[in-house]
Amino acid sequence: MNAAIYVRVSTDQQAEKGYSIATQLAACRKCACELGATTIEEYVDDGYSAEFIERPNLTKLRKAVKAKEFDLVVFYDPDRMARNLLHQLIIAEEIDKSGAELKFVIVNYDQSPDGRFMFGIRGLLAQLEKEKIKERTMRGKRGKAAKGMVISDTKPFGYRYDAVKSSYAINENEANIVRMIFNFIVINKMGTARICKELNARGIPSPRAKKYWIVSSIYRILTNTLYKGTIYSMRYRYEKIGLHKKKRTLRPESEWIPIPVPAIIDEVTWQAAQKQLQENKDFAKRNSKRDYLLNGLVTCARCGRAMVISHSGCKEHISYYACLSQKSASYAYSGQESCTARQVPTKVLDEYVFNYLLEFYHNPDTLTEHIQAVPEGKDLQQHKAALAQMGNVETELIKQKDTVLRWFRQKMLTENDAESQLQDIGRQLADIAQMKKTYQTELATIAPARSTAEIAAAIKTSFNKGNFTDEEKRVAVRAIIDRVIIERVDNTRGRGSCPQINVQLRLK
Known part of the structure; x- marks a missing residue:
C-alpha cells in the first residue's frame, strides 16, 4: 500500500504546543504503518499558515492524489490540512474521488453521511477558533495602544526599545544624526539626495548598520511623526490576499490611536521640513521638461489654484502659465467648471518678475514700498x-x-x-x-515674514552678479519669492498682442 503523509507548522508557538514537525511525522508514520502502508512519501510545509490552500508541498500532494499515486493519505488532524472549512472539504473530496483513504491521527473520519457531517462541524469550529484568536489579538493590541504602550518594536533610528515600559527611549548618538538631517533640509534647504550624499561623505553610520545611506531612508525619517513625539497605532488595516501576501489599506484617521514618545525634534521644525519637502518636489527638475524661472511658484488670482506650464501647438512652441483647472484631466472629469483666467506667456512673466527683483537690488527704497503695499497672506490673516x-x-x-x-x-x-x-x-x-x-x-x-532688512540682505546676496545664467536666475528668485499671484486683464489676442498683467509678489 502506497501512503502519503502531510504535516505543517506555521509558528514556533505551535511547536511548543505539540504540533512540531517531528511530532507530527512520528505520529503519522505510526498511523500509516498500522494501516498496512509499505511505502510512505512525506510532504512537509514548514512555516506556512493553514489560512490559504496554496502551499508548496500541499499543492504537490494534491497533484499526486489526482494522479492516483496513493492508496492512503494521512494528516495529523484537520487543522494541519486547513482551517477554512471550504478548503478542508475540497481536499477531502479530491482524496475520496481518487479512491484513496483519508485518515487523521487524532480524529476519526469516515466517508458516511454522518462522518462527513461531523467532519464539517469540526471544520466550522476550527474556523471559528481562528476568528476568535484574531479578534482577541486585535483587542489586546488596541488595549495596549490605548494605554500609551508601543505594540511592537520596529527599531526606529534614533530610539531604543524599553521592553519593561513598552515604549521608546532616545538613543542620543543616533538622535543627533536625526537632528542633523532635519537641520540639513530646514536650514540648509538640501534635498534628500544631497543629504544622503553629505552623510555618506562624512562617514556617518546609517540605520541598521547598512553600508550607505539611501534616499528612501532619509525620506522616511523626515516624514515620520515619531520624531516629533507621536506614533500612531491601528493606522493601517492588513488583509491576507494570498500566500505570504498582504494588502495594506489606510484606516480612517478617527480609528488611529496616538501613542506619545519622547520627541527628538519640535513640531515647528517637523512642519518646516514637510513644507520644504513639498517645495523640493514642486521645483524638482525631473518634474519639468524645461527649466522655467517661476515654475511651481505661480498662482491664479481668480481661483487660487496653481498655474502650470502649457505649450502652444505652433512651430515656435510658445509656452504659457495656465490655470491648473484648464489643463488637469481631474477637473475635466469631475464636472467642475474651469477657471476663465487667461494664459500668460512664460517669457513675459519671467522677465517682468526678474527685473522687478533686480530693481529692489539697485533701488532698495522700492522694496520698502512693496512690503508696505502687500497685505499679509490669507492663511496668516486667518490664523491671527x-x-x-x-x-x-x-x-x-x-x-x-x-x-x-x-x-x-x-x-x-x-x-x-x-x-x-x-x-x-x-x-x-x-x-x-x-x-x-x-x-x-x-x-x-506659515513662512513668518522676514524684516525688510533681512529681505534686503537676501536680495543683495542673491543678485550681486553682473550676468546670470538661467540656473542662477532660478536660484536667486527662489531665495526671495514664496508665491507669484497673477491675473491677465487685457482683451488683446494674437501674436503681436502685449499682455497686461496684474502681479502680486509674496516674498519669503
Missing part, C-alpha cells in the same frame, strides 16, 4: 484672526469664573452648583488652551 477670537473667548470665560466664585462667596450659589459650573468653565479653558497651542504652532510654520 482665530487666535484673537480665542483670546476674547478665554477672557470672557475667566470673567465667568470670577463671577461664579463671587456668587459662591456671597452664598448666591450652592457648593455643588459652583463646583459644577467651575468644572465646565475649566474644561472650556483647557480646550481653548489646546486650540491656541495648535494654532500658534501652525502660525510659526
